[in-house]
Amino acid sequence: MKRRDVLRCLGGVAVALPLLELGVGHVRAAEGEGRVIELEARRFRYTPNEIHARAGETLTLAIRSVDFVHGFSMPELGLRSDLPPGRVTRIRVADLPAGRWTFLCDNFCGEGHEEMNGMLIVEA
Amino acid sequence: MNTMDRRRFLELCGLGGGAVFASALAGCSGMGAAKNADAADFYFVQLSDVHWGFRGPENPDPTGTLPKAIAAVNALPRQPDFIVFTGDLTHTTDDPEERRRRMAEFKDVAAALKVPTVHFMPGEHDASLDRGAAFQEYFGATHYTFDHKGIHFIVLDNVSDPGARVGSEQLEWLKADLERQDKDAPIVLFTHRPLFDLVPKWDWATRDGAQVIATLMPYRNLTVFYGHIHQEHHHLTGHIAHHSAKSLMFPLPAPGSQEKRTPLPWNPAVPYQGLGFREVDAEPRTARLAIQEFPVVAT
Ligand SMILES: [Cu+2]
Numbered sequence: 001m002k003r004r005d006v007l008r009c010l011g012g013v014a015v016a017l018p019l020l021e022l023g024v025g026h027v028r029a030a031e032g033e034g035r036v037i038e039l040e041a042r043r044f045r046y047t048p049n050e051i052h053a054r055a056g057e058t059l060t061l062a063i064r065s066v067d068f069v070h071g072f073s074m075p076e077l078g079l080r081s082d083l084p085p086g087r088v089t090r091i092r093v094a095d096l097p098a099g100r101w102t103f104l105c106d107n108f109c110g111e112g113h114e115e116m117n118g119m120l121i122v123e124a
Numbered sequence: 125m126n127t128m129d130r131r132r133f134l135e136l137c138g139l140g141g142g143a144v145f146a147s148a149l150a151g152c153s154g155m156g157a158a159k160n161a162d163a164a165d166f167y168f169v170q171l172s173d174v175h176w177g178f179r180g181p182e183n184p185d186p187t188g189t190l191p192k193a194i195a196a197v198n199a200l201p202r203q204p205d206f207i208v209f210t211g212d213l214t215h216t217t218d219d220p221e222e223r224r225r226r227m228a229e230f231k232d233v234a235a236a237l238k239v240p241t242v243h244f245m246p247g248e249h250d251a252s253l254d255r256g257a258a259f260q261e262y263f264g265a266t267h268y269t270f271d272h273k274g275i276h277f278i279v280l281d282n283v284s285d286p287g288a289r290v291g292s293e294q295l296e297w298l299k300a301d302l303e304r305q306d307k308d309a310p311i312v313l314f315t316h317r318p319l320f321d322l323v324p325k326w327d328w329a330t331r332d333g334a335q336v337i338a339t340l341m342p343y344r345n346l347t348v349f350y351g352h353i354h355q356e357h358h359h360l361t362g363h364i365a366h367h368s369a370k371s372l373m374f375p376l377p378a379p380g381s382q383e384k385r386t387p388l389p390w391n392p393a394v395p396y397q398g399l400g401f402r403e404v405d406a407e408p409r410t411a412r413l414a415i416q417e418f419p420v421v422a423t
């Protein structure tokens with residue numbers, strides 16, 4: 001069963017439960033996290049804003065917001081989380097399906113908010 | 125109602141010209157409005173997504189487009205009972221003073237409308253950066269109700285929360301208001317964002333929209349008009365129809381038609397292409413509504 005299906009079974013409005021890591025230390029890979037990708041969220045950009053992965057891979061996005069409670073939403077995979085500034089929000093996604101998955105800030109953060117998005121490209 | 129009915133109805137109202145869209149307006153069972161037997165037919169005009177203050181190649185006439193639409197409304201042979209602006213009155217700015225300047229200017233320009241009754245509501249561009257503070261200074265409440273000739277109108281705010289939530293407090297308010305209505309009563313709900321998941325990856329959704337729709341479902345004659353997506357679009361959630369309006373600044377691509385929701389370029393061959401406003405004709409006796417779309421045209 002794909003994670004997407006599991007999320008759908010949970011009612012279609014699945015929300016990632018981020019593992020919050022307080023403080024500003026190095027991002028530590030925990031068991032089962034898969035590959036950890038560090039991202040920065042700041043008005044009005046994610047860095048990096050293009051992530052590459054392979055189908056079936058497990059990823060953990062470790063996102064540090066620096067200036068606002070940005071959002072991270074990848075609606076097609078049923079993932080979303082707030083990104084409180086000054087800490088790292090970890091979002092794990094297992095068994096990635098192949099495709100081009102848009103992610104976007106879904107908390108209105110200012111003049112460039114509508115351009116704050118990126119792409120997770122998962123090769124088959 | 126079917127096409128025949130609508131055409132007859134529009135003829136009844138003496139409304140010619142303009143394209144008549146035969147899109148399904150569900151919620152028109154026509155069963156429940158007996159109480160409104162005496163209510164006269166009327167129509168209102170919906171204007172949306174003015175984005176006052178926007179500057180960019182997508183619209184080389186950013187200060188002239190709204191006045192053109194207003195002139196077209198003022199020239200309608202019979203004036204509407206009221207006008208509604210469904211949000212994004214102004215284009216967003218990080219500067220609170222500039223935000224207020226844009227609102228004041230917009231208000232001045234909109235004052236040229238001959239119709240005395242104008243209802244406003246915010247879009248995320250107006251309200252999401254200050255939780256509606258500037259909007260309220262200039263236009264008042266961000267959610268409210270009013271009644272007109274037997275139809276109950278609800279204005280719902282899904283933008284003052286930067287996370288696009290209606291929120292539990294407003295949801296309770298909505299429930300309390302609806303409880304006072306008959307399940308067959310003709311009800312029109314105005315809001316800015318789509319209440320259903322139109323294209324979530326373009327932010328075309330309301331985070332707690334499913335709860336709102338669940339609250340609306342028991343009402344058999346309820347129709348939603350909204351903005352945000354800068355084009356005409358018609359969608360059904362069960363029996364409830366949702367109709368989005370065109371913008372008066374720049375059009376956006378068809379839902380999900382491309383990777384990014386970038387504004388459509390200005391077409392010099394057809395200036396103002398994709399921009400416009402609509403009339404909504406209401407027949408309270410039967411709870412029927414009909415839509416006519418009008419383009420902005422070069423003068
Ligand atoms: Cu909007």
Ligand SMILES: [Fe+2]
Pocket residue numbers: 173175212247352353354
């Ligand atoms: Fe807009």
